[in-house]
Structures are given as C-alpha cells and as structure tokens.
Amino acid sequence: MSKPRSRSAVALEDDGLRLPRPPGVFRRFWARHPLFGDILIALFCLVLSLTPVRAGEHDLPEPTAILLAVLVPISVVAACGTLLLRRRHPLVPFVAAFLAEAFFLFLGAPGGTPMVTVAAYSLAVYASSRAAWLGLGIGLGALAALSAALMAVGTITLQMAANGLIGNLVVGLIGVLIGINVGGRKRYLAALIDRSRQLLIERDQQAQLAAAAERARIAREMHDIVSHSLTVIVALSEGAAATSDAARAREAATAAAATARSALGEMRSMLGVLRDDGAPLPLSPMSAPTPHDTVMNAQRAGFPVSLSSTGGTTFGPGVEHAVARIVQEGVTNAIRHAPAATAIAVRLERSARGVVVEIVNDGVGDASGPSGFGLKGLAERVAHVNGDIEYGRTEVSRWRLRATIPGGEPGVEQELEQS
Incomplete structure (x- = not known):
C-alpha cells in the first residue's frame, strides 16, 4: 500500500x-x-x-x-x-x-x-x-x-x-x-x-541526470590531467634524486616543472570553463597533450616509450581528443604498474574508417594494486565516440590496451553524446 x-x-x-x-x-x-x-x-x-x-x-x-x-x-x-x-x-x-x-x-x-x-x-x-x-x-x-x-x-x-x-x-x-x-x-x-x-x-530528474553525467565527465578530465602529470613528475623527481650527475638532475627537475606547468594550464582552462554559465568542457585536442607530447614526456622521465603512427587522416576534435586521452592514460598505467618495463609501444593506425590505438608493454607483475578509475573512464570516453575498447594480459608479463574508434568523414567533427 x-x-x-x-x-x-x-x-x-x-x-x-x-x-x-x-x-x-x-x-x-x-x-x-x-x-x-x-x-x-x-x-x-x-x-x-x-x-x-x-x-x-x-x-x-x-x-x-x-x-x-x-x-x-x-x-x-x-x-x-x-x-x-x-x-x-x-x-x-x-x-x-x-x-x-x-x-x-x-x-x-x-x-x-x-x-x-x-x-x-x-x-x-x-x-x-x-x-x-x-x-x-x-x-x-x-x-x-x-x-x-x-x-x-x-x-x-x-x-x-x-x-x-x-x-x-x-x-x-x-x-x-x-x-x-x-x-x-x-x-x-x-x-x-x-x-x-x-x-x-x-x-x-533530467537535471539530476545531466548533473551526474557532467560530474562523471569532469572526473574523467581531472583524472587524465592529474594522474598522468603526477606520475611523470614523480618519476622525474625520483630520477633527479637518485642521480649524482648535476646536469641530469637539473634536466629532470626542469622537465618536472614543465610537466607541472602544463598540467596547471589544463586545470586552469577546465576550471575557467566550469565558472562560465552552462558552457561544456572543451573537447579540442589542444586541451590535452598530443600523443607525441605524452610519449616525449615519458621518455624524458626515463621510460622506454616508443610511438609509431601510420596514415595521415585526421578527424574532428571529439575523436582527436579521445585518442589523446587514451594514449595518455595507457602510457600512465604502464609507467605506474610496470615500472620495470623494457618496452612501452604506442601504435596509432589511421584510415578512412577510423583510428586504432594500441599500447603494449611488458614488465607487468603478478600483484596488482587497487583498481582505479582510469580504465573505467576510458571505456566511457570510447563509448561516447561509438568506439570499442579491450584491455588485459596477452602473456604472463605483457599488457595490451586496444581501442578502435570510427572516424566517419575525415575532418568532420564528431558529435559526442550529451546527457
């Protein structure tokens, strides 16, 4: 009753x-x-x-x-x-x-x-x-x-x-x-x-659902910014503290400061948008480091990261933004969970049908730490651009993350789902 x-x-x-x-x-x-x-x-x-x-x-x-x-x-x-x-x-x-x-x-x-x-x-x-x-x-x-x-x-x-x-x-x-x-x-x-x-x-109810969806999107952006930047800064700081070479220590400190400055700029840009009345978060690839920048930052931190890219097709800001964040999160996870990795390979395959992003690394240990929000956020991000993602161990000590994103017509902006 x-x-x-x-x-x-x-x-x-x-x-x-x-x-x-x-x-x-x-x-x-x-x-x-x-x-x-x-x-x-x-x-x-x-x-x-x-x-x-x-x-x-x-x-x-x-x-x-x-x-x-x-x-x-x-x-x-x-x-x-x-x-x-x-x-x-x-x-x-x-x-x-x-x-x-x-x-x-x-x-x-x-x-x-x-x-x-x-x-x-x-x-x-x-x-x-x-x-x-x-x-x-x-x-x-x-x-x-x-x-x-x-x-x-x-x-x-x-x-x-x-x-x-x-x-x-x-x-x-x-x-x-x-x-x-x-x-x-x-x-x-x-x-x-x-x-x-x-x-x-x-x-x-619609307002509550929209607020929840926006909170989840903000959480994904902040996670990508903070998690990757802090991981690189920690690695550079540890390297600077471990080396006795003053020049290398200075170089690592400079790279850590540059990474922190870049992350601060991204956070300031996002918070500025949040203060604007009803404006959505920017989805331009310029608001996220490009795959090349992500790989260069990891290399400066001393990690064996390589990037290979085939095809020159470019797509709209929504797809490019998702690709940048996928590479950033994949490299960050490899640095965090496989610090002894001997190779972290990032591969981008672009064609008229879309983009394939694949990140493979070795050095994965048996004990896994507490699960975070990175992979969950990636799955949501890929779903928003109608893509598919799969990840897991391929061998005992190897980990692979693979995302396939349809691109539609080259150069045409992809519309993301707005809840």
Whole structure:
C-alpha cells in the first residue's frame, strides 16, 4: 500500500508549479470548509423537502396514514443526512433521495425535491458522467414501475404519477447537467495539474541526470590531467634524486616543472570553463597533450616509450581528443604498474574508417594494486565516440590496451553524446 503524501509535500509541488489562488473569497471559504458547506446544503434540502409531505396529505386509511406520517419524514431526514457523504460516497445519497421520492408517491405529493438535484449533481461531479446518466435512468425507471403498480391498485392517479415522474426528471436533469459541467472541468484541471507535476518531477530528474553525467565527465578530465602529470613528475623527481650527475638532475627537475606547468594550464582552462554559465568542457585536442607530447614526456622521465603512427587522416576534435586521452592514460598505467618495463609501444593506425590505438608493454607483475578509475573512464570516453575498447594480459608479463574508434568523414567533427 502506497504511503499517502503529506500536505507539505503537495504544497512544495504546488509552489514549484506556481499555481494561482482560487478566485473569490466565498469559493476559497467553501473549499477550506467542505463539511460546513455540506451541512448547510443538507439543512436547506431538509426544509424544502418536508413541504411536499404536508402538501401531499389526503384521505387514507388510518393505519396507512399513521405509517406514512412516520416513515416519510424519517426517510426525508435520512436522505438529507446522507448528503454529508456525497463527496466520498456519492451513490449513497442518490439512492436515499430516490427512496424518499418513492414514499412521496404513496402520499400523492408533487415529485422533484432539491435532494434529487444535489444527489444527481454529486454523482456527476464525484463519480463520473456515465454514472450520473445511468443512475438517473435507473432511478426514474424504478419510480415509473412503482407508479404503475400504485395506479393498478388505485392508490394514486395518473396525474399524480405524471407529476412525480416529470418533477424528478426535471430536477434530476438540472443536477446531472450542472454536475457534468462542473465535474468535467474539475477533472480536466486535476489532470492538467497532475501532468504539470509529472513534468516538474521529470525536469528535476533530467537535471539530476545531466548533473551526474557532467560530474562523471569532469572526473574523467581531472583524472587524465592529474594522474598522468603526477606520475611523470614523480618519476622525474625520483630520477633527479637518485642521480649524482648535476646536469641530469637539473634536466629532470626542469622537465618536472614543465610537466607541472602544463598540467596547471589544463586545470586552469577546465576550471575557467566550469565558472562560465552552462558552457561544456572543451573537447579540442589542444586541451590535452598530443600523443607525441605524452610519449616525449615519458621518455624524458626515463621510460622506454616508443610511438609509431601510420596514415595521415585526421578527424574532428571529439575523436582527436579521445585518442589523446587514451594514449595518455595507457602510457600512465604502464609507467605506474610496470615500472620495470623494457618496452612501452604506442601504435596509432589511421584510415578512412577510423583510428586504432594500441599500447603494449611488458614488465607487468603478478600483484596488482587497487583498481582505479582510469580504465573505467576510458571505456566511457570510447563509448561516447561509438568506439570499442579491450584491455588485459596477452602473456604472463605483457599488457595490451586496444581501442578502435570510427572516424566517419575525415575532418568532420564528431558529435559526442550529451546527457
């Protein structure tokens, strides 16, 4: 069973929808005090419905007159009392009103009291238009059948039966027609408000999904920048500390400073974009070091990295950016997890069909450290450009990372999926 929503939750939704105030002081008062309004309506119907009881009195056998004198007022009071249930159980006052009208036939009283109008109106508003028409038809049919039976035994005349049926038909039609108009408008407005609330919830969900996707993209960019740069800086710093050659130590320190300066520039560029209102992260390959720069930085740090490239086809910024980040992450993983590697081979194969990036290194140990976010981020990045990636051991101590990215038409910018 679903838990009912609190009034505060509904109020917050209404505030988000910016619903206008209901018009009119009296309408707002009745909307806030529905029970008080139902009591006044029930009393009004009671006063007007007791009048036909007195007007319809005629010569009857004494036992029958006494019985009707007791039953008819009781039925009227009971029917008017059930009007307090018209919002939650609209069928109850409708049935009670027609039962009271059936007693009026025995008296030969003029038919059609306000009880029938209010009951038919309530059935149309709080149930449905179909229920109101069906109920009115059944009620009038039952009164017609009862009138025919009473005429057959001589209790009432044809004129009395016609007065009762026509009176109930008129007041019933008035209640049904007004109720259908009001109920249809009420249900239409409720459907509009409900749809607006659904759109508001969907808008918030879309905003949350977009924020989550943007956070994941920012995390990938920061990981690529920080992880690679710090790995190279650590390797250069360790090499400078281990060597006794002042010139080599100075060269390593200079290379570490240059790597740190490049990483700082990338971070400043990315943070500057984040401060701009709604601007996406730059996807130009200039925002990431080229594969050649990545290999040169690793070579300056003393790692045996080589680069081979075939084909001269270039593609849009989205593909080139992904290629640069794949090479950067692959070389960084090789430096971090295979420090004793004797060869780290980077191969780029470009053609009209796309780009194949392959990074192979040896020196992989048996013990693996805790898994990070690099490979997961690469898989997401390659998926955004509709590519495929595979990685793993090819031999006991060899590791291969291979990504295939379709390029489309050369030189045409690839559109990335924006969540």
